Amino acid sequence: MKTTIEKIFADSIAVKQETLKNNTAQIAQAAQAIIDALKSGNKLFFCGNGGSAADSQHIAAEFVGRFQKERAAWPAIALTTDTSALTALGNDYSFDIIFARQLQALGRKGDVLIAISTSGNSKNVLQALRTAKTLAIKTIGVTGGTGGQVASQSDIAIIAASPITARIQESHLVIFHTICEIVENTLT
Numbered sequence: 587m588k589t590t591i592e593k594i595f596a597d598s599i600a601v602k603q604e605t606l607k608n609n610t611a612q613i614a615q616a617a618q619a620i621i622d623a624l625k626s627g628n629k630l631f632f633c634g635n636g637g638s639a640a641d642s643q644h645i646a647a648e649f650v651g652r653f654q655k656e657r658a659a660w661p662a663i664a665l666t667t668d669t670s671a672l673t674a675l676g677n678d679y680s681f682d683i684i685f686a687r688q689l690q691a692l693g694r695k696g697d698v699l700i701a702i703s704t705s706g707n708s709k710n711v712l713q714a715l716r717t718a719k720t721l722a723i724k725t726i727g728v729t730g731g732t733g734g735q736v737a738s739q740s741d742i743a744i745i746a747a748s749p750i751t752a753r754i755q756e757s758h759l760v761i762f763h764t765i766c767e768i769v770e771n772t773l774t
Contacts, residue, residue: 598756604747605757612744613761616700616726617768618760619742623724624773627657630662631693631723632700633714637755639666641702645762651767657774663692665714685714694724703727706745706756715739721771727760730754 620630631641631647642664649662666672667684675684687697699718701709706729715736718725727733727740730748737743746757 594696597750598753599746599748601750601753602757602760605745605761608747609744609761612742613764614768616694616744617765617772619698619724619726620765620769621772624660624769626696628661628694628696628698629701630660630691631665631689631697632662632702633665633689633699633711633723635666635708635710637751638704638708638711639664640703640754641758641762642666642700645700645766648762648766649769653763653770655770655774657770660773665689682709683712685710689714689717689721689723693718693721693723697721697723697724698726700728701725701736702749702758703734703736704730704746704758706731706736707738708746709718711736712739713726728758730757 623630635643643666646662646664649660665688671688672684676689699714701711701715712735715725716746725740727736727743728735730746733743733745737745744761746754748754
């Protein structure tokens with residue numbers, strides 16, 4: 587068991603180091619896009635499925651509440667939280683549009699969409715990216731492996747350096763916390 591634990595930690599650390607090496611500029615660009623949007627009075631939107639839905643809620647809450655500093659609340663919305671909207675849209679239309687339709691209702695030019703998909707190929711996340719483009723919403727794709735379609739359809743793509751979902755999600759958390767800290771330090 588000790589060997590397994592040590593291997594999991596070592597693998598996680600290695601993925602984070604490689605992710606950092608490959609994405610430092612993109613993380614900085616993502617933080618700057620968020621800073622610019624918030625300075626202009628725009629909103630942040632987050633979407634993803636499963637663990638990425640949980641990350642959406644977690645990071646939106648960091649912006650609305652606080653990360654490490656007492657400050658004013660910032661407008662951040664996880665498109666994963668309204669069960670009535672999610673189930674109505676999924677039932678009446680298709681699961682593929684659950685995020686895009688909410689973005690059509692709430693999003694405006696100058697907002698930022700953070701689209702999270704470990705595979706990079708989640709249909710509903712891709713549809714949200716396409717909708718964001720039509721609304722002149724800046725897009726940040728946070729994914730893993732080879733990046734999938736999310737990477738190619740995002741203005742800024744941050745790709746965790748692993749094909750393993752658990753290692754991708756662990757790296758995503760460090761990426762998001764890094765962005766939160768940069769934004770908070772810059773704006774407060």
